[in-house]
Amino acid sequence: xxxxxxxxxxxxxxxxxxxxxxxxxxxxxxxxxxxxxxxxxxxxxxxxxxxxxxxxxxxxxxxxxxxxxxxxxxxxxxxxxxxxxxxxxxxxxxxxxxxxxxxxxxxxxxxxxxxxxxxxxxxxxxxxxxxxxxxxxxxxxxxxxxxxxxxxxxxxxxxxxxxxxxxxxxxxxxxxxxxxxxxxxxxxxxxxxxxxxxxxxxxxxxxxxxxxxxxxxxxxxxxxxxxxxxxxxxxxxxxxxxxxxxxxxxxxxxxxxxxxxxxxxxxxxxxxxxxxxxxxxxxxxxxxxxxxxxxxxxxxxxxxxxxxxxxxxxxxxxxxxxxxxxxxxxxxxxxxxxxxxxxxxxxxxxxxxxxxxxxxxxxxxxxxxxxxxxxxxxxxxxxxxxxxxxxxxxxxxxxxxxxxxxxxxxxxxxxxxxxxxxxxxxxxxxxxxxxxxxxxxxxxxxxxxxxxxxxxxxxxxxxxxxxxxxxxxxxxxxxxxxxxxxxxxxxxxxxxxxxxxxxxxxxxxxxxxxxxxxxxxxxxxxxxxxxxxxxxxxxxxxxxxxxxxxxxxxxxxxxxxxxxxxxxxxxxxxxxxxxxxxxxxxxxxxxxxxxxxxxxxxxxxxxxxxxxxxxxxxxxxxxxxxxxxxxxxxxxxxxxxxxxxxxxxxxxxxxxxxxxxxxxxxxxxxxxxxxxxxxxxxxxxxxxxxxxxxxxxxxxxxxxxxxxxxxxxxxxxxxxxxxxxxxxxxxxxxxxxxxxxxxxxxxxxxxxxxxxx
DNA sequence: AATAACTTTCTTTTT
DNA sequence: GAAAGTTATT
Numbered sequence: 001x002x003x004x005x006x007x008x009x010x011x012x013x014x015x016x017x018x019x020x021x022x023x024x025x026x027x028x029x030x031x032x033x034x035x036x037x038x039x040x041x042x043x044x045x046x047x048x049x050x051x052x053x054x055x056x057x058x059x060x061x062x063x064x065x066x067x068x069x070x071x072x073x074x075x076x077x078x079x080x081x082x083x084x085x086x087x088x089x090x091x092x093x094x095x096x097x098x099x100x101x102x103x104x105x106x107x108x109x110x111x112x113x114x115x116x117x118x119x120x121x122x123x124x125x126x127x128x129x130x131x132x133x134x135x136x137x138x139x140x141x142x143x144x145x146x147x148x149x150x151x152x153x154x155x156x157x158x159x160x161x162x163x164x165x166x167x168x169x170x171x172x173x174x175x176x177x178x179x180x181x182x183x184x185x186x187x188x189x190x191x192x193x194x195x196x197x198x199x200x201x202x203x204x205x206x207x208x209x210x211x212x213x214x215x216x217x218x219x220x221x222x223x224x225x226x227x228x229x230x231x232x233x234x235x236x237x238x239x240x241x242x243x244x245x246x247x248x249x250x251x252x253x254x255x256x257x258x259x260x261x262x263x264x265x266x267x268x269x270x271x272x273x274x275x276x277x278x279x280x281x282x283x284x285x286x287x288x289x290x291x292x293x294x295x296x297x298x299x300x301x302x303x304x305x306x307x308x309x310x311x312x313x314x315x316x317x318x319x320x321x322x323x324x325x326x327x328x329x330x331x332x333x334x335x336x337x338x339x340x341x342x343x344x345x346x347x348x349x350x351x352x353x354x355x356x357x358x359x360x361x362x363x364x365x366x367x368x369x370x371x372x373x374x375x376x377x378x379x380x381x382x383x384x385x386x387x388x389x390x391x392x393x394x395x396x397x398x399x400x401x402x403x404x405x406x407x408x409x410x411x412x413x414x415x416x417x418x419x420x421x422x423x424x425x426x427x428x429x430x431x432x433x434x435x436x437x438x439x440x441x442x443x444x445x446x447x448x449x450x451x452x453x454x455x456x457x458x459x460x461x462x463x464x465x466x467x468x469x470x471x472x473x474x475x476x477x478x479x480x481x482x483x484x485x486x487x488x489x490x491x492x493x494x495x496x497x498x499x500x501x502x503x504x505x506x507x508x509x510x511x512x513x514x515x516x517x518x519x520x521x522x523x524x525x526x527x528x529x530x531x532x533x534x535x536x537x538x539x540x541x542x543x544x545x546x547x548x549x550x551x552x553x554x555x556x557x558x559x560x561x562x563x564x565x566x567x568x569x570x571x572x573x574x575x576x577x578x579x580x581x582x583x584x585x586x587x588x589x590x591x592x593x594x595x596x597x598x599x600x601x602x603x604x605x606x607x608x609x610x611x612x613x614x615x616x617x618x619x620x621x622x623x624x625x626x627x628x629x630x631x632x633x634x635x636x637x638x639x640x641x642x643x644x645x646x647x648x649x650x651x652x653x654x655x656x657x658x659x660x661x662x663x664x665x666x667x668x669x670x671x672x673x674x675x676x677x678x679x680x681x682x683x684x685x686x687x688x689x690x691x692x693x694x695x696x697x698x699x700x701x702x703x704x705x706x707x708x709x710x711x712x713x714x715x716x717x718x719x720x721x722x723x724x725x726x727x728x729x730x731x732x733x734x735x736x737x738x739x740x741x742x743x744x745x746x747x748x749x750x751x752x753x754x755x756x757x
Numbered sequence: 758a759a760t761a762a763c764t765t766t767c768t769t770t771t772t
Numbered sequence: 773g774a775a776a777g778t779t780a781t782t
Contacts, residue, residue: 088772187772255771355769418758536772556770578769617767618773
């Protein structure tokens with residue numbers, strides 16, 4: 001295996017011309033194959049970079065693209081020796097090989113967020129933690145981010161300060177034990193366990209350091225601490241680490257990505273060469289100028305000066321709409337128009353938005369206009385309930401310890417094993433120190449009533465039968481039989497609805513996928529491998545199609561892609577930026593980077609749009625346009641009519657010269673509906689809702705109680721100390737410092753604070 | 758224990 | 773306006 005320097009994007013001669021454009025020091029760095037390299041790439045740069053032996057990316061799609069290029073470069077044969085893929089998939093593969101070093105079997109299950117939550121729910125019951133008061137989701141997120149920071153349960157218990165954190169600390173250890181007992185890994189484990197492995201078995205680390213003597217990481221700005229540690233360990237011996245990233249496109253802080261990794265690369269690797277690729281090959285000058293004006297508002301970033309040789313281009317167009325329906329219609333008409341008059345194919349368009357929920361109205365409009373489209377993300381194939389149910393059965397067959405899988409299917413379709421029976425079984429397992437499945441194997445000792453025993457017995461027999469077959473029979477046949485015997489087929493058919501039919505078709509599709517996998521990977525394609533692989537797939541990765549369709553997706557999903565025509569929809573305060581994000585400058589900056597990512601997907605035309613009102617929460621609610629539109633360079637933007645973009649000062653001049661500030665806007669403006677809905681209004685007045693009464697209490701009577709220095713509790717942020725107060729009446733806000741969270745400015749009206757004294 | 762009918766809550770983004 | 777939780781009925 002040789003490492004190879006360079007070239008990169010579509011064709012090597014391109015690469016050569018890019019390199020020619022760099023200064024001599026940069027040229028040398030890019031050509032160098034040895035030593036650490038950091039490449040800072042802007043959006044739309046062609047990335048001249050060394051492809052090396054282990055290449056890690058963030059999406060399967062990026063990995064696939066990389067593979068295509070590498071094969072072109074060095075031939076398919078040699079490319080086979082490379083490991084190319086996402087962090088999670090790559091280390092899942094590694095773990096499969098090394099599982100026994102860690103006390104797992106290679107058939108371990110991979111738990112998604114759902115499974116993790118299911119485990120936590122079970123534990124919460126045992127520890128008498130009320131899932132309504134402390135959401136399993138919130139606790140999972142806390143544990144997940146702790147794991148990503150390499151914080152152990154013991155450390156975390158010491159650090160926990162708020163009530164939620166304390167519960168998370170209580171559950172953290174038991175959760176880890178439960179996973180291990182279930183022979184299962186959650187997403188975070190796929191990165192953590194390899195670190196454990198490398199620490200406990202230095203020879204194993206050495207083996208991989210030799211195998212991957214050259215290491216390449218794309219989208220480095222999105223690595224979290226665990227990924228950083230893995231890279232550091234693997235590169236420690238040869239120091240041949242090449243990272244590529246753009247701090248301005250860091251949009252995954254919420255799942256632990258740490259921009260610090262890219263900002264401090266030079267400190268970690270003092271002799272690193274740094275290359276800046278500042279030429280943009282994608283967008284027009286106007287689009288680039290708009291993007292530049294967005295990102296300039298952010299404070300922390302590496303210096304970068306983007307430029308392009310491309311045309312000046314058309315103005316960026318801002319579309320104003322009355323409602324989200326109207327917005328969708330305008331987008332639909334614009335697509336039609338450009339398609340007919342300018343000859344753009346449907347595949348040339350992308351409509352981007354902040355939240356998946358926004359796709360609905362857009363889909364409606366496109367469907368009505370007979371414009372073909374595809375939606376990426378949202379509910380992907382493998383996220384669907386019926387698919388997860390079948391997968392859970394298969395997981396259970398391969399790995400009977402799989403507790404989350406068992407919980408999922410033990411009574412689906414209903415077979416008379418209700419909550420009570422399940423609890424009895426789990427309690428028994430807990431008491432005897434068994435896995436749930438081991439408890440079921442000792443069913444006779446549990447002492448269930450006769451009818452329940454009989455029901456469980458049948459279930460046990462069925463699972464055991466398929467487990468025995470799982471090594472011999474072809475995987476797809478096994479799945480097909482199981483689906484019928486378990487009664488999933490019957491359950492879906494019984495529904496007798498359009499939806500039931502669709503679900504049934506999905507299940508069929510899953511079986512085909514299993515068959516395909518088995519056929520493609522031959523002898524080595526076991527069911528357990530299929531299950532592991534599939535749990536890491538996302539819709540955005542496998543929706544690979546060359547059909548001529550408009551693409552709908554979130555801005556997050558759009559990273560790394562480009563389209564001739566791009567729409568960024570829903571530029572409204574509270575939606576983009578999201579209400580939760582505006583209180584924290586760090587989060588607001590991330591939203592801004594997201595806007596930057598969205599805008600820089602466009603090659604030739606960029607449309608921005610917002611709606612004056614939007615259907616949310618089952619009500620029509622009014623909004624104001626996003627602050628981002630006030631930050632943008634007005635020179636490059638035109639309204640649909642061709643008029644200039646009205647700036648903030650233009651728009652608010654009429655109000656007697658008062659300066660306008662978004663800080664004075666209720667960030668949850670969406671909650672104030674246009675006209676009070678009667679049903680809601682009525683229930684409100686007689687509401688016995690606890691949270692509502694508490695809120696009123698604090699706001700009406702308690703306002704005076706909240707003064708600087710006092711301690712309060714917030715449902716999400718936990719315990720904090722009030723630093724200062726501002727505003728009066730409904731506008732009263734408090735600046736509060738929350739441990740482990742930071743400083744927040746909250747409106748008392750919405751914060752639901754509880755006074756602790 | 759299962760189902761139907763009703764009520765409440767909640768929405769960021771994702772490997 | 774969906775999903776999850778609650779209550780009433782069989």
